[in-house]
Amino acid sequence: MPWRRSSAGLWNGDRNRKHLNAVLEKLAVKRNCKVNSLEIKELIGEYDFATKQLYQMDDVSQMMLETAEMYLTDLRMQEAADGIYGKGFSEFFGQAVKVFYADSREV
Numbered sequence: 001m002p003w004r005r006s007s008a009g010l011w012n013g014d015r016n017r018k019h020l021n022a023v024l025e026k027l028a029v030k031r032n033c034k035v036n037s038l039e040i041k042e043l044i045g046e047y048d049f050a051t052k053q054l055y056q057m058d059d060v061s062q063m064m065l066e067t068a069e070m071y072l073t074d075l076r077m078q079e080a081a082d083g084i085y086g087k088g089f090s091e092f093f094g095q096a097v098k099v100f101y102a103d104s105r106e107v
Contacts, residue, residue, distance in 0.1 A: 016054035023047045027093060028085035035096040036103075044100040061101045068097035 071094035078090040
């Protein structure tokens with residue numbers, strides 16, 4: 001079967017998607033925290049790392065900032081994210097991502 005040749009790559013992708021979802025669940029629990037807190041920045045940093053692994057990219061900042069903007073402005077994205085992770089999650093996540101990458105550029 002041809003899919004078996006890349007089964008390790010598929011497994012890693014699945015593992016990274018699960019990691020991303022786990023980080024989102026951790027963020028959802030903390031969505032009442034300040035987006036510029038160290039705890040939230042560390043979780044966004046973990047999300048950044050897993051995203052880099054999933055997409056095999058060295059820098060995902062532009063993609064993540066575009067995604068953050070979608071969480072902040074796209075009603076369908078907001079409804080989906082808030083439906084899964086709780087009311088207000090989309091706003092929280094979008095702002096947390098923007099703060100993380102703004103702070104990363106200052107370093």
